[in-house]
Amino acid sequence: VSGKTKIIFFIGRGRTGKSTNIRYHIAQLARKQKNFIALDADKTNPVLGQYIGGVGMPPSYEDEAIASWLSETILSAIPHGIHVLVDFGGGDTSLAYVVRFLPHIVGSIEQMGGAVVTCCALGTSVDDLSPFANLYNLGFRPTATAFLFNEAAAPTLHPSSFADIQAHSFYRRLTDEHAAVSLLIPALKVAQAVEARRLNFFDAKEGAQPDTQAPPLRLFEQLILGGWLANMEQVYQPVG
Numbered sequence: 001v002s003g004k005t006k007i008i009f010f011i012g013r014g015r016t017g018k019s020t021n022i023r024y025h026i027a028q029l030a031r032k033q034k035n036f037i038a039l040d041a042d043k044t045n046p047v048l049g050q051y052i053g054g055v056g057m058p059p060s061y062e063d064e065a066i067a068s069w070l071s072e073t074i075l076s077a078i079p080h081g082i083h084v085l086v087d088f089g090g091g092d093t094s095l096a097y098v099v100r101f102l103p104h105i106v107g108s109i110e111q112m113g114g115a116v117v118t119c120c121a122l123g124t125s126v127d128d129l130s131p132f133a134n135l136y137n138l139g140f141r142p143t144a145t146a147f148l149f150n151e152a153a154a155p156t157l158h159p160s161s162f163a164d165i166q167a168h169s170f171y172r173r174l175t176d177e178h179a180a181v182s183l184l185i186p187a188l189k190v191a192q193a194v195e196a197r198r199l200n201f202f203d204a205k206e207g208a209q210p211d212t213q214a215p216p217l218r219l220f221e222q223l224i225l226g227g228w229l230a231n232m233e234q235v236y237q238p239v240g
Contacts, residue, residue, distance in 0.1 A: 001115035001144050002240060007074055007084045009142070011131045012121030014090035017150035017185055019048070021119060022087050024232055026052050027200040035082050039073060041066050042089035050198050063097035070094075071102055078114040090131075099140045106141055115143040121185075123153030126164040133170045145180035146239060147171065152187035181239060186231045190221045201229060 008025070012018035022038070029036045030052075040048040043061035058069040070086065077084050088095050098105060106116045120132040132145075147165075154161035165171055174180040188194070194201065197210035197217070205225045207216045217225065 001117060004113060004115040004143075005078050005081050005083055006115050006117050007078075007086070007109055008117045008119060009086050009088060009095060010119045010121065011088045011095065011135075012090060012148075013123070013125075013128050013131060015153070016090070016121035016123045016128055017148065017152060018090070018119075018121035019087065020188060020191065021121060021148055021185065022048070022085055023051055024201060024229075025085060027202050028233075029083065029085075030200070031202055035080075037073070037077060037082055037084055039070065039084060039086045041070060041094050042087050043094060044089040046089075048087050052200055063094050064101070066094045067098045067101040070098055071105065074109065074114075075112070078109060078112045088131075095140075096135060096138060099135055099138045103139060106143065110143060118142040118145045119148055120145065121148045121150060122162070122165055123150055124161055124164070126168055129165060129168060129170055136170070145174060147175075147180055147182045149182060149184050150187075151184055152191070183235050183239070185235065186228060188225070188228050190217070190224050190228075193217060193221050194225065201225060205229060 010018050010022040026036075026038050037056055038048065038052060038054070039056040040046045041058065042048070043066065046057060046061070049055035049057065056073065058066045074084050102108070109116050118132060120129070122128040149162050151157055175182065194204045194217070196212070197204060197214050198212055199208055199210050204217050205222050207222055209216055
């Protein structure tokens with residue numbers, strides 16, 4: 001998908017690190033002055049805009065309204081080379097509605113020169129595969145897929161921590177066919193401190209003063225966050 005306008009869908013059940021990953025990518029794109037928009041299609045917990053300004057939101061959180069808004073926004077962005085990042089809620093039905101509403105949406109995006117990338121956040125439960133597996137069964141075939149294994153979901157990280165998922169036929173099918181890559185996302189030890197301040201990661205690392213009543217991150221927290229950001233960049237470097 002190198003050189004293409006990317007439409008990136010972040011999906012996953014609750015507490016699998018989905019929101020952390022999309023916030024990281026938004027902060028990185030903004031830092032690198034890339035041309036992009038971020039959309040919050042999480043109808044159960046639409047809080048992305050509290051961390052990043054300018055987040056697009058649907059006129060209402062009915063599935064049909066979300067589907068119409070998403071398709072129109074995405075198809076309008078591609079001719080201008082604007083990357084689109086979309087946050088879907090845990091267990092959300094909105095993307096499934098889009099797939100039913102526009103079954104050829106991936107093909108349409110690809111014909112326009114874009115690429116659909118699905119980032120599926122995973123914990124240690126095999127059920128974490130279900131949001132993506134359900135979409136796949138509806139005929140959804142993204143241009144590229146990344147399985148994001150959340151280190152924070154494994155109390156003691158061990159090679160067997162994600163064994164149930166890695167043994168599942170759906171996961172094995174996509175990885176065996178080279179239709180997906182797997183990435184281990186490092187745990188952010190100061191996640192709660194950053195979230196409480198409603199700052200993007202790079203501002204928090206620099207000790208920015210939050211709009212909330214909380215003080216800036218303490219120096220050691222800034223150092224931990226800086227190390228995590230460096231690790232995240234290394235994790236994502238092979239896939240761009």
